[in-house]
Amino acid sequence: MLPASDPALCHALAADLRAAGYTAEALRDAWGPAADDAIARGLRSPASRALGDREDALAVLGRLLVLGMPQAEASVDRALVRTGAAGLTRLGLADVERGEVRPRALVRPQSYADETGSGQWWIASDLDEAALGGPLPEDHVLGVGGASLTLAGLQLSTPAARGLDIGSGCGIQALRARAHVDHVVATDVSARALAFTRFNALLNGVGGIEVRQGSLFAPVAGEQFDRIVSNPPFVITPRADDVPAYEYRDGGMVGDDLVAAFVAGVGAHLAPGGVAQLLGNWETRDGVAGLDRVRRWIESSPVPLDAWVVERERLDPLSYAELWVRDGGTLPGTPGFARLVDAWLDDFGARSVTEVGFGYLLLRRPLEGAPTLARYETLHAALPGDGLGAHLATALEAHDRLGALDDRALAASVLLVAPDVTEARHHLPGAEDPTVIELRQGGGFGRALGVDPGLAALVGACDGDLPVGVLVDAIAELLGVQAGALRADLLPRVRELLFTGFLRFG
Template sequence: MLPEPDPALCRDLAADLRDAGFTAEAVRGAWGGAADDAIARGLRSPAARALGDRRDPLAVLGRLLVLGMPEAEASVDAALPRTGAAGLAALGLVAVSQGRAVPTALVRPQSYADADGTGQWWIASDLDEAALGGPLPEDHVLGVGGASLTLASLQLPTPARRGLDIGAGCGIQALRARRSVESVTATDISPRALAFTRLNALLNGVDGVETRLGSLFEPVAGERYDRVVSNPPFVITPRVDGVPVYEYRDGGREGDDVVAEFVRGVGAHLEPGGVAQLLGNWETRAGQDGLDRVRSWVESSPVPLDAWVVEREALDPLSYAELWVRDGGTLAGSTGFARLVDAWLDDFTARQVTKVGFGYILLRRPATGTPTLRRFERLHQALAGDSLGGHLADALAVHDRLSVLDDAGVAASVFVVAPDVTEARHHVPGQEDPTVIELRQGGGFGRALAVDPGLAALVGACDGDLPAGVLIDAIAELLGADAAALRADLLPRVRELAFTGFLRPA
């Protein structure tokens, strides 16, 4: 267990790290992009080789805190003059013995960018597989990975009063939430994870984060929040002997039940207008499509909810099993690897699972009335940007604005083309008219839409001057089409283009 972090020591360590220039960009520059990318794949030797025998503070801290390699106590004292090796030991980050500081945790710099600007965090977490030299312990507290960065980028940047982070882990989501939420309650089943959350909040000078021990909604029974975020332990794990149960990724339920339980239960903990965002897996099981199963969870919530669910990828059972067996540090090709994969495949076969989807779930308790948003979609293309929170917030605002308008109201509205939208026209050689007209989005989800000439003409004419209905009537005259029929065709598509960010209400 980590000791309770001393606030003064955390302030000293932050000052030392700042003075050493211990940033994500500086560390990457010290050993190069290829070596930095290799660290994410569990290879630390390229970075260590690039540093060689450098003894400057950045090199010492890179080896000690990023790679998890022992350093001479004197070198650590010189690199961290306020904190020293003894201060790191008091924080539970190293063990000092015979003149050497041996890492017991990692502290990695993490840059971020959101609507309010850019900055740096230092995130402490447990040693990874490379530093341990083998599989992870079951109570491992994960650092900042791809999934946690994704969820951080998805968080709405709009202001809110009370936030809740369920399954806080190292605390990265709580730190991100505090950028726009006045206070955050962070919960986890792991006391060690909550200790890391408190340490990271202090290390980064973030106040207003309270920690509570417990599973899912148990620690906040009877309480409601304006914003809920969760990177829950959603990984589907066989419930059989011999399969490691990692706290950071396994919620102790069968299949995708932990995500289903969250979806059904979160509404009672949302204030009217409150939003919950989470990552999750869902199974295509016994012929029922995974997104349809998520839809059934939403519909069975005792509290009616708006829902926007995006599936980003889908894996077959074998690929899914291999992914998560490797994630635990078991080497491919070993006897143990094959045994664990078989356990996953047996579990999937028993429940007739043919595919596992991964994606994002956004749920909202309507401020008044009944839900008006039910959207379940697959977007497997590469994302156009790395910060989706603003895009999601804009989409919700547009939905709320247009959902109270009938078609006449939409026709009377003025729109402008979003600045990131481009148009591509594909022609067969020798033909004047295009065979395909495509609108492409440079931000958001990077959508690409094939459109007909009428819709392309409308989008091209949306410059914030004339209402959509006037433009459609003019286009109908140019095309020799019936204006009423063209309105009936185009106005629902205008709603869709506005929601997805191709058009913006002027």
């Protein structure tokens, strides 16, 4: 059964959830942070034990809609005074049998925040492994997981007119995009996923989301968008009959071909100046590093693209196989686990894959002319959950501004050190001069950068008062070095500090 798109019932359910104080923070307070973290690992008993025999609305809804545990019909009717157990049934979210309400879906609260504000959604999705008590069905619609939160936090927070969410799943990316994009088209190969997207938009009172069924760019042939976002089914899965193909993670292609196909096709669907952001996996194959293969995909795009690609993690084939076999609900020691792992290893071996990278891509169609941004980097630090989209937007703005400045113009610019930047100096015991000077970034990607005394002095002096060139000349005199040579050394690094957010234009 699919969730029903009944506006009146969705409105009633939202009012009931609001009246019950059904928020992520309230639930975390109710069962504690350790139990809350355990839920993310598929363990629901700590939260259930913490709630005990509580019968208030928050506890009843937490058991039913977060943990996926049956509840007494009378308890649900008291918790949802407008909707009741009967309304949940009509919405396709539950069944009622002999006085007991059995959930057919989860509806979990999800907080969000960026520099423009904060809020909360309720996100419906299929029952997870803990609620099902076993492996997931292949048409499973996933709720909000770590990858979803990563991409949601990465979305640019600048305004745009038309957006596209490819592989919408439960609709979390479309909802996030609508905070800054006037109209969003959400597509998926799964009719079930689109039903959840439509339902979640109604439940949260978010208009301007249009759903279309189809693969990749087929539902939007001939159309262009200012913003494209995708958490596609990028998981590398063996193409074998006895290996489950989960719609939410498996795009039906060999290896990392799905991400390559997205890169090849996205340029034609970006309006000039439009930006696409997606998550992906890529293989290190036949001795060619994954990031180098991604670079080749982008350089081969029929439409030239600016590119900023970040690799966050690399896994060996065995670790990758175990991760995704577990993700489908088949655990070590259960029937089929070793067989599925071997299928993954055979698949990787056939293509001489030695590592799999995970990360994100930001691709932009230039307003005019050739691409000017080609940045491929590895950043293994954990990303913040929210607010990184603003950092990416600022970095793109700095890149474009720097492209119009030669070194003379940059030297004439007045700069400010970003307020989240700190400096650490490390000395050997008894030594007067530091052996290491490090700049640390509190926001953005949380970068740490080793610098020399000249660059440290320049960053420290960027207070919005004097131009860069004047500061460099003064530092050269203090250090007893030639000013021209110091400029030639520092200005390229100042450009990097402006792009990465350590410095800002005044």
